[in-house]
Amino acid sequence: xxxxxxxxxxxxxxxxxxxxxxxxxxxxxxxxxxxxxxxxxxxxxxxxxxxxxxxxxxxxxxxxxxxxxxxxxxxxxxxxxxxxxxxxxxxxxxxxxxxxxxxxxxxxxxxxxxxxxxxxxxxxxxxxxxxxxxxxxxxxxxxxxxxxxxxxxxxxxxxxxxxxxxxxxxxxxxxxxxxxxxxxxxxxxx
Amino acid sequence: xxxxxxxxxxxxxxxxxxxxxxxxxxxxxxxxxxxxxxxxxxxxxxxxxxxxxxxxxxxxxxxxxxxxxxxxxxxxxxxxxxxxxxxxxxxxxxxxxxxxxxxxxxxxxxxxxxxxxxxxxxxxxxxxxxxxxxxxxxxxxxxxxxxxxxxxxxxxxxxxxxxxxxxxxxxxxxxxxxxxxxxxxxxxxx
Numbered sequence: 579x580x581x582x583x584x585x586x587x588x589x590x591x592x593x594x595x596x597x598x599x600x601x602x603x604x605x606x607x608x609x610x611x612x613x614x615x616x617x618x619x620x621x622x623x624x625x626x627x628x629x630x631x632x633x634x635x636x637x638x639x640x641x642x643x644x645x646x647x648x649x650x651x652x653x654x655x656x657x658x659x660x661x662x663x664x665x666x667x668x669x670x671x672x673x674x675x676x677x678x679x680x681x682x683x684x685x686x687x688x689x690x691x692x693x694x695x696x697x698x699x700x701x702x703x704x705x706x707x708x709x710x711x712x713x714x715x716x717x718x719x720x721x722x723x724x725x726x727x728x729x730x731x732x733x734x735x736x737x738x739x740x741x742x743x744x745x746x747x748x749x750x751x752x753x754x755x756x757x758x759x760x761x762x763x764x765x766x767x768x
Numbered sequence: 769x770x771x772x773x774x775x776x777x778x779x780x781x782x783x784x785x786x787x788x789x790x791x792x793x794x795x796x797x798x799x800x801x802x803x804x805x806x807x808x809x810x811x812x813x814x815x816x817x818x819x820x821x822x823x824x825x826x827x828x829x830x831x832x833x834x835x836x837x838x839x840x841x842x843x844x845x846x847x848x849x850x851x852x853x854x855x856x857x858x859x860x861x862x863x864x865x866x867x868x869x870x871x872x873x874x875x876x877x878x879x880x881x882x883x884x885x886x887x888x889x890x891x892x893x894x895x896x897x898x899x900x901x902x903x904x905x906x907x908x909x910x911x912x913x914x915x916x917x918x919x920x921x922x923x924x925x926x927x928x929x930x931x932x933x934x935x936x937x938x939x940x941x942x943x944x945x946x947x948x949x950x951x952x953x954x955x956x957x958x
Contacts, residue, residue: 608837688791
């Protein structure tokens with residue numbers, strides 16, 4: 579998505595060779611109008627897939643998932659990180675290690691919100707090593723639901739998670755796919 | 769908002785006399801189409817207020833904030849919940865005690881995303897004792913921004929937070945305001 583690449587070049591901040599900060603439009607501050615355009619593009623990419631539900635993980639996946647869901651006219655379900663008082667015992671969980679945040683957590687979702695008859699699209703803001711995505715896939719599999727693919731706002735291709743999942747046959751669509759950020763210069767894959 | 773009251777009566781689950789579970793449409797599973805209707809109503813209520821930014825807190829505030837922002841054509845900024853008190857100088861922070869979750873956290877937002885020229889609307893999914901809302905108000909005040917009011921999906925009026933803030937002169941608009949849930953029977957204030 580060219581408009582996203584341009585926005586990353588204009589507003590993103592590269593730190594070192596592997597951190598990209600886009601808090602000005604994708605998380606923390608959400609450029610809602612722009613996210614709706616991204617959501618429309620995700621809906622276009624997965625048109626005809628008869629998706630029944632979008633699945634994401636708190637917190638920064640929720641906004642882009644909402645945007646896609648508006649155009650796809652399906653509900654959003656989000657997994658929580660760690661178990662909170664508001665989640666019942668009847669849950670699917672998957673352990674996720676976040677390299678970005680240097681921690682490990684349990685992704686949790688109530689069983690009642692993922693069903694075997696569902697056709698799921700996973701949506702998230704970032705894909706790097708793919709650990710959060712693998713946790714979401716694990717929970718979709720536990721539910722016996724059908725996974726149609728994953729739609730990601732920004733993939734850091736050089737961290738390998740996306741290509742690893744593509745090799746396993748998963749459809750992974752990233753609106754911007756970055757192959758390198760060496761020396762602060764962002765190179766996109768097309 | 770009558771449609772919300774009806775949805776709460778139909779899909780909400782009262783536990784004890786003070787817990788209302790609406791995970792089936794407002795958080796965890798998000799009924800996006802319905803949330804967009806709620807967002808439209810929030811936009812109608814605050815029409816003419818020249819709002820420049822919606823401010824909320826992760827995670828469950830993000831979806832309703834997004835919905836309102838689509839109709840108000842403004843960005844959303846969300847505060848993060850940081851359990852460690854170790855935050856930098858470039859942020860506004862406010863300590864919040866959550867009775868619901870039985871914990872205390874620092875709400876944190878980067879200073880660059882709240883500015884003195886902003887006209888802020890706070891949006892959140894729930895209002896009970898009002899501690900999260902007070903934390904958000906505190907951060908708006910730290911930024912020197914103008915607070916136009918707060919829009920809440922569901923207020924548990926019997927827990928007093930909303931009326932306390934109204935008495936102080938804040939405009940608090942709740943799409944559904946519950947006065948009592950004794951014996952599992954939900955009574956709305958109109």
